[in-house]
Amino acid sequence: MKRVEVQAIRTLFDDRFKIVEAVVSYERPDAGMSGPVRRLSFERGDSAAALVFDPHRRTVLLTRQFRFPTLEKGPGWILELVAGTIEDGESPEDCIRREILEEIGYEGLSLERISTFYASPGGSSERVHLFHARVDALSKVAAGGGDTSEQEDIEVVEIPIEHVPALLASGDVVDAKTMIGLQWLVQTAAREGD
16 A cells, blocks of 8 residues: 555535545655645445345336436436435444335345445545345335425336336436446346346
């Protein structure tokens, strides 16, 4: 592991999210140390997401919701995996079970970890813990649609597994975690001859 020296850290903004400024020096590829450089980090905590799949109906359950940061350059309303921010003291597994229930009204029958990755490591500390969740008709226990206290308005979108490759090719999926999860599903289905 290369050396990193942190000279200073300060919080520039602290609301629902936080922006931290740091002055650091780091070991360069030639083994010399860089001079002091200023770096910013968008701190929003880690999140959990799930590719929710019903093997009996052979469908993927996605959400469509309004995302203000996408409005200027894109659709505003985007198709996504079920996801949410991990709360203090909560495991990624507990978080995604809570989010599946809140957003689409299901209790997950099983969870399988797919991957953990940084959402945008050049500017954000957030890691996404990505899961595969299996559900069935009997695990539908609530209406879903999001948490009204958080002003969520979530539409549940059900996609047959055979339509997933065309959906990915269409360019209609613009969220990275959703692309990763859907591509994982397509590759897994191909390996299993599904």
